[in-house]
Structure formats: structure tokens, C-alpha cells
Amino acid sequence: MSETKLFSEFSASSEAEWKAKIEKDLRGKAFEELVRESPDGIPIQPIYSSESTEIHKQALKEHPKWDNVIEILVLDPKQANEEALNYLNRGATSLLFYLPGKVDLKTLLKDIQLEYICSNFVIEGHTAYYRDSFQQLIAERALDEEELEGSFNFDPLENLARTGNWFQNEESDFQTLKALQEGDFKGMRSLAINANLFANAGASPAQQIGIALSMAYEYVYRLDLKNSRGFWINFAIGSDYFSEIAKLRAFRRVWQQWQAELGFEQKEVRIYAETSLRNKSLLDKYNNLIRTTAEAMAAVIGGATEVCVKGFGEPLEDLGFFPRRLALNQLNLLQHECRFDQVRDMGAGNYWVENLTDALAEKGWAFFQEIEAEGGYVATLKSNWLQNQIAEMAQSEQGRFDSGELKMIGVNIYRKDQEEFSEEVRNALARPKAEINGTVQPIETKRLAESLEKEIILEKA
Secondary structure, three states: OOOOOOOOOOOOOHHHHHHHHHHHHHOOHHHHHOOOOOOOOOOOOOOOHHHHOOOOOOOOOOOOOOEEEEEEEEOOOOHHHHHHHHHHHHOOOOOOOOEOOOOHHHHEEEEEEEOOOOOEEEOOOOOHHHHHHHHHHHHOOOOOHHHHHEEOOHHHHHHHHHHOOOOOOOOHHHHHHHHHHHHHHOOOEEEEEEEEHHHHHOOHHHHHHHHHHHHHHHHHHHHOOOOOOOOEEEEEOOOOOHHHHHHHHHHHHHHHHHHHHHHHOOOOEEEEEOOOOOOOOOOOOOOOHHHHHHHHHHHHHHEEEEEEEOOOOOHHHHHOOHHHHHHHHHHHHHHHHHHHHHHOOOOOOOOHHHHHHHHHHHHHHHHHHHHHHHOOHHHHHHHHHHHHHHHHHHHHHHHHHOOOOOEEOOOOOOOOOOOOOOOHHHHHHHOOOOOOOOOOOOOOOOOHHHHHHHHHHHHHH
16 A cells, blocks of 8 residues: 555644634634633643643553443342343443342352453441352352452442441441451452542542542551552543543553552552433433433543443432433443444543643642641541532532533523423422531532422422
């Protein structure tokens, strides 16, 4: 094939020439008027080029594919098993079970081939029971635990922030988590960081990165960890498409720096990404399908290892099988129709994404350092410093939504005139929030549309 360069007769345009062309088209307006600022204070330019972009080496995940997640609340292990098998047959490749109390894993995992999927277990204690039960199960099946993928999710640091309390008490919780580490897992992850809480509470992307690093460092310090292999990080993905792509890329980058600072051997971090609840609404709720599709795309392009799409009626309305089937189909389409699983880093080389990745990595690391300078993750919760930092960012975003600057289709713009709402929705909105007497002030998750929903839906009741 000829090596002829088709555009060699055209001279290249410099960034200065592009800016001059833009200023001419603005007809008297200054170029600087097009520059806006992200919530993290990052200037967003209207143009990026190779002249202003330094492309750094990006930490990549092991392979380009990701796993499609279905969440299951286990109230009856036999029923949950049937539900899991149904979704596995429909394209799910990862299961996340919420386990209240002690659940019989043999019943729950009957006929589920763990060696071919990811299996995640969210637990509130009983770590020694689940550690031993799981190891007994895989021994009976003659499975090599090192070849399994998944996690045991017992996260007292997130529970402290979300509820204001420890599961039991500070000392006991870390002892309980330490018992889980005694399983010496080689495949499964046993150190969960649930940073999704902070995104749903209104934290900025850089704040989320910094908090996740601080939580991980708290576990290293409390448990005297010698490596980072066991970490599993959960991020919620919001509607700022390019920022969310850059957030995950930036986190992989600073995770390498964090490991180097601690003298740890470099290990790949497992990133679980779920669609955010903060920007969802029950007003014209089918628009949530568009929002979650964009969020899933951002998670995949950003390099998530597992992706969970929430149903379009969450969190207030249980619409059963239909929205969950659609959620799984959204991921299947990205994987099997769009072929997003063929490239390990789709954002590489995009000047805007590369610049934003650099900026978020820098800002995220700086916020991590701020937390540590204030005494660390637990200390900043006890002093209310962390709550105040997140609340300030959340209030700013809420103000932009309330004023109409931040638009949500079908919610604060182009709203439907006639819309019916179920009694379940009305009851959920009318229900007062329970007061919590906690060790620390809880970090409250709040959807942007909550107040507007109450105003519109409850008035029609």
C-alpha cells in the first residue's frame, strides 16, 4: 500500500492560529469568555492541541473487557440463587450480593460457576464465618482461589461516614476486618473502599479521588498492610461525561503514585463503577435510561473493571424485573454491539481527556494530602472537616440546579405537563428522614431533584 500522505499539501495550523480564528468568529468577544471552570477549579479551555498537551503514561487495567454487574439483595438464599442464575443467562458476568446476617453460601451459590464470573459479597460483619464458608465451598468444588475474581465488602470506614456509627465500635470493627484478611486471599479482594457514597453526596471528582486514597491509607495504617493487592474500589459515575472518564483514569494514575510512596509492589487496582443516584429523578423517569447509558460509557472508557447500571426507577421505586433487564441490556449493547471491550484505553491521545486526567490527578492527590494534614480520614470525620468540604461542593451544585444553570431534561427543563406517580413514590417522598445519633455527623446522600419532586408530586397527591 502506498505511504503517500494525503494531506501533505496542506500546511499545519498552530494553536495560536486556531485561537486567532476563534477570536475572529467571536466578533469582538474575548477568547477568555469561553473559558469556564470545573467544580474542582480546573479551567476548561475551548480548544486543546498537541502544543498544550503532554501525554503521560497511563496505568492500564489487565485487559480491555469489563464485567456486567447485577446487584441482588439476599432475603432468601434459594430465591436469590434463582434470580442470579436468571441474570447470568441474560448476560451478567458479575454478581453483587447484599448479605444481611449469616447466609448459607452453598444454597446461594448452587450451580453458579464461580470460576467464570466475578462474585462480590457485601457483608456487615461475620467476616470469619464468610471467610471460612467460602474457602470450604471452593475446596469442595476443587477450585483454585487464585483464579477467582470478586470481593468481600466489609467497609467500616464507609459505614462510619454513611451512618455516623461504626458497625460495633472502632476497635472491634478493625479486628473484624483483620479476621477477613487472615483468609490470605490470592484472587478475591478483601479490602473494599466504597467511595460511591461521596459522589452521591455531592463531592467533586477530585474530592472523590482524594477520599478514596485516604480511606485506603487508613486501612494500611490500621491493619499494618504490606501490599495493596486486596483493594477493591467503588466509584459512582455522574453526568459530567468527560470528567468521569478522566476521574477513573486519574485514579489509576495516582494509585500507582500512592503505592510507590508506600514502597509497595505495583498492583493493578480493581475499580467497580456504578451509575450515580444524585442526578436521577422520578420526573419523566425514562430519561434516566439516557443518563445511565452515558454514565456506563464513561465508566468503560475510563477503565472500570466492573460496571453496574442501576434501574431507571431507583432509588425510590421498585419496578421489578423490567428496569433491571434494561440496565443489563445497556451494558450488553456497549459490549457486543458497540465493541467497547476491544480497546484498553479509549481516552488515550484525546487532548481534552489527557489534560483533564492530569489536572484531576493533581487535584485529587492534593486533596488526599489535605485530609492527611488534618489528621487522616477518621479524624476529619470526627472534626466535621470532611463533611463540611463535601457539603460546600454539594450546595454549590444544588444552587446551579435550582437556578436552572445545571439542566436536567424532564426535571427542571422540558417537564411533562401530565404525569402519574405511584403511591409508593409519594410515600417515599413524604417519609421524614430518621434522625441519627452517631459518633460523627453522617454524610447525607441527596438527589438534586428531591426538593423539586416533593413540590410537584406531593402537591398532586
